[in-house]
Amino acid sequence: MEATSSVKEREHLYRLIVSQLRYDGYESAASNLARNFSAYPPCAPSSRLSHLVRLGNQMEGEASKPDHSDVLSHISGRGIMDLEFESDEKIMSPPAHRHELGYVTSHKGPVLCSNFSHDGRLVATGSADMSIRILDVDRMATKSTVGQQDPHPVIRTLYDHSDAILSLSFHPTVSVLASGSRDNFIKFFDYSKPSVKRAYRSVIEVASVRCLTFHPSGDYILVGTEQSTCERNK
Template identity: 35%
Template sequence: MDNYEVRNRLYRLIVSQLTFDGFAKEAESLSTHLNIVPKCVPSTELMSIVGNHMNSADKIVKKVSGLDLDISYDELSQIFSPEPSKYRNVYFTTHKGSVNTAVFNKSGNLIATGSMDGCVKIVDYDRLKIRSAVAEGQSQNETNPVIRIFYDGG
């Protein structure tokens, strides 16, 4: 379907839903304004499509929430953090592709980084702090903060 057909189908669904919900005047006005011919039959198809989409989105959220990663976003929250120049790097982990996401779990002790190369690395923040405190010359292998790496097989 091209863009015009998709848009026309959407408008017809909106007019049908408005008519079904008892907004006949509004549906007629919109139909006239958009020059929708023939007239749309009252229908709940739009509500059904939106409901199915919301159900599938809820299932995805439930699957992701099992990982104990907080991916929610609060638009009203304000971020109070220092300027980037004030941060001190204590550890580097590399990805083959550019990193496009990083998230802490709810308790704040794990960090997951994901990249365009299809790789997700889980970093233990407590080990990261220990590693930064280890004196130079000591072996840091036992304090490697990367505890798990997941690869996309695709």
């Protein structure tokens, strides 16, 4: 039982090392190590190992400090409150979810918004560089698969705004992506056509479009701008 636990701990350590190497850009070293211990599922880029080492160093530093617990006990015994007293009350909050950071692609400017398609297969990102990128989620997940050629996850790059993209929304039933921008325009893109990079329809607003979302039926779109009204468009 202990041997099995030790093997699992070692495998977990190796996975952390592979993820850290990929996060730091050492793909060749990461691939070689992952191949040697047959890593499955693939190890996504992550800085978790670096974070754990940092925490360990902090704990070692704390352990080397003088222990004043006897002094505190003596003081608290004289009727003075011990500020380090821990109550027996248990915290019932759920454990924090663990998320791993994976680098997939980048814009030329800050990414200001993103949106998943309703089936979860696509994700769109909008940037201050005035471009929109649509990515395939499955390709994102397999981008770091060992021994496999990387299929680029970006399947569409769209351009038709003259200022930063502030909001995105996928149509629930057809291959249409709506975008809102600081240029006061709402744009509608048909991303089913690989060669088309421009919007097939534009709607001008009186102010920057801060947020928008399609109705579940797809018949309406709700738009919020920097003016003091909220509009429903059909």
